[in-house]
Amino acid sequence: MTTINIGTDFSDTPAGRYYADGPWTGQFFREKWLWPALEKHQNVRVEFDDAEGYGSSFLEEAFGGIVRYELLSKGDLLARLTLVSSDEALVEEVLGYINEAVPGEREPRG
Amino acid sequence: MSLRSNYKEVLVFFNRLRLMVGRRGRFYMDFRTIEVLSPAATLMLAAELDRWRRVGGFRPTIIDLEQWRPEVRRLLEEMGLFDLLDVKNPPPSPALTKDSARFVRFATGKGALGADAVAMRKAIEAVAGELPDRRDIYDGIVESMTNVVHHAYPTRASYWVPVFQGTWWMAGSFDPLKRQLRILFYDQGVGLPATIPRKNNWEQVRALLKSNDDGDMIAAAFEWRRSRTRLKHRGRGLARISRVIDSVSDGSVRILSGRGEYTYDRKDGGRANNNPIPLGGTLIQWELILPGA
Numbered sequence: 377m378t379t380i381n382i383g384t385d386f387s388d389t390p391a392g393r394y395y396a397d398g399p400w401t402g403q404f405f406r407e408k409w410l411w412p413a414l415e416k417h418q419n420v421r422v423e424f425d426d427a428e429g430y431g432s433s434f435l436e437e438a439f440g441g442i443v444r445y446e447l448l449s450k451g452d453l454l455a456r457l458t459l460v461s462s463d464e465a466l467v468e469e470v471l472g473y474i475n476e477a478v479p480g481e482r483e484p485r486g
Numbered sequence: 487m488s489l490r491s492n493y494k495e496v497l498v499f500f501n502r503l504r505l506m507v508g509r510r511g512r513f514y515m516d517f518r519t520i521e522v523l524s525p526a527a528t529l530m531l532a533a534e535l536d537r538w539r540r541v542g543g544f545r546p547t548i549i550d551l552e553q554w555r556p557e558v559r560r561l562l563e564e565m566g567l568f569d570l571l572d573v574k575n576p577p578p579s580p581a582l583t584k585d586s587a588r589f590v591r592f593a594t595g596k597g598a599l600g601a602d603a604v605a606m607r608k609a610i611e612a613v614a615g616e617l618p619d620r621r622d623i624y625d626g627i628v629e630s631m632t633n634v635v636h637h638a639y640p641t642r643a644s645y646w647v648p649v650f651q652g653t654w655w656m657a658g659s660f661d662p663l664k665r666q667l668r669i670l671f672y673d674q675g676v677g678l679p680a681t682i683p684r685k686n687n688w689e690q691v692r693a694l695l696k697s698n699d700d701g702d703m704i705a706a707a708f709e710w711r712r713s714r715t716r717l718k719h720r721g722r723g724l725a726r727i728s729r730v731i732d733s734v735s736d737g738s739v740r741i742l743s744g745r746g747e748y749t750y751d752r753k754d755g756g757r758a759n760n761n762p763i764p765l766g767g768t769l770i771q772w773e774l775i776l777p778g779a
Contacts, residue, residue: 389600391628397635398598428604429624432726433632463621 377419377458380409383426393433402437410438411447414456424461436473443477450474487531488524489742489769496527497763500534504647504766507538515571516549523558525589525659526771528565529670532592533655533767535570537674541648552577557587564589565657588613590658597635597652603627606656606669614660614667614776622730623669623772626739627656629726630671630770638675638768647766649674665776674767677744679703700746701758708741708748708756727770736775743768 382390386409387400394403413420424430439457443450453474459467487496506513517523538544548571551559560579562568568576582588590609595602603624611617631654639651656671679700708724728739728750738751742765750756 387600389604391600391603392598392632392635396597397632398600400600401598428600429621429628431598431625431629431632433598433629433636 377421378413378417379421379423380413381423381426383424383428385409386427388427390427390434391431393437397433402434402441405434406438406441411442414442414448414453419456419458421458421460424459424463424466430466432469432473435470436477439470440473440477443474443479444481446479449479450477487520487527488522489526489530490524491522494762496530497761497765500530500766501763503531503534503538507534507647508541508543510543510545512545512547514547514549517558517562518550518553520558521555523561525561525565525657525668526670526769528561528567528589529592529655529657529672530767530769532565532567532570532657533594533672533674535567536594536655537648537650539570540650546571548573556580561587561589564591566591585663587659587661590660592655592657594653594655595631596650596654598628598631600624600628602656603631606658610658610660610667610669614662617667618777619730619733622733626727626730626772627669627671630654633724633727634673634675637678637681638673640676640681643676643680645676647674665778667772667774667776669772669774671770672767677765677768678707678741679744679746682707698745698760700744701748701760702746704741704743704746704748705756705758708750730772730774734774735777738773740771740773741768742771 380386382405386405390400390402390405392398392401394401410420410422442448442453448456454471459470461467487499489496535544535546551573556579559576563576563579590606590613593602593606606627607617607620607623617623634654635652639649654671654673656669658670659668660666677700682703708728731737731739731750732752738749740749741747742761745761745764746758747761748756748758
């Protein structure tokens with residue numbers, strides 16, 4: 377088990393979906409923090425409380441993106457992630473993005 | 487000048503100003519006759535002047551500033567327009583009282599910049615006190631920024647006045663008598679109605695008939711998670727923008743875009759309206775009544 381505290385390990389001001397959107401985006405978090413942790417560890421605990429907030433684009437790209445890019449199945453991801461927040465609605469929201477993600481769904485860029 | 491009470495006249499003024507963008511030579515700004523200036527109209531004015539400044543040829547001359555209404559002067563000064571207009575040594579504004587409306591200097595940027603959202607929240611808290619629902623406010627602002635990057639300025643769109651891709655402007659105000667906080671966010675893009683896909687035959691017929699249904703299209707984007715990309719994982723941003731309203735006891739979010747507008751509050755839900763002239767972008771206005779009234 378490893379722990380990622382988004383606010384202290386990544387950024388306290390996460391925002392945006394793709395690299396081009398800004399400095400601390402969902403794609404950046406997924407590719408450089410979340411997915412490497414999942415590759416290395418069976419279980420990953422993600423803590424949300426120390427950031428200023430999260431836009432839906434950040435959360436969907438970071439967590440739903442794992443399923444959409446077919447890095448893991450929904451079941452595997454849900455079994456290996458522990459989401460920790462004092463805001464239960466936030467955890468439900470992230471779980472919703474994972475559950476609603478369509479494996480293989482891509483979008484035209486540019 | 488208010489987008490609520492005289493929308494058409496304000497937009498006619500802005501369109502004249504837009505026609506001047508890029509022209510060289512002095513232009514004169516005389517606001518002696520302005521009796522009321524709303525924060526939203528002021529943010530749009532800041533964005534227009536900023537656009538002209540960026541394009542070049544911007545040489546403003548202020549006329550009889552001391553004769554402008556003091557509250558108009560204070561708003562322009564606090565929101566940072568005097569710096570844009572290069573006003574040196576403005577006449578002193580009347581002393582602030584505990585009941586004076588306060589305004590937060592406009593900020594502009596490009597991209598989803600969480601640090602800028604935090605800076606705006608802190609600037610608002612400096613005049614309004616600590617805000618409830620800080621996270622929802624942060625989420626609403628950064629999601630608005632992200633929408634600007636992804637949707638507001640499609641690369642294939644044509645613009646009759648120069649635009650700066652991905653650029654947004656924001657500001658805030660606080661009325662201590664009403665405990666009313668406003669956060670304003672504006673972009674100069676093509677507007678939401680132009681980017682939302684029409685889903686059914688009726689919406690396509692309405693478009694062909696050229697009847698103005700922009701308000702309904704904004705409402706559709708809010709209520710039905712409709713996004714330009716048509717992808718299942720997109721289209722949640724607008725709902726996130728309105729979420730802060732669900733967490734306060736009294737407040738609303740108003741979106742003006744294209745020739746439409748949409749207002750959402752907890753009591754009445756969403757209401758769509760149409761306007762006679764396109765806004766020239768998208769303006770989001772959160773209005774929250776803070777506790778303690």
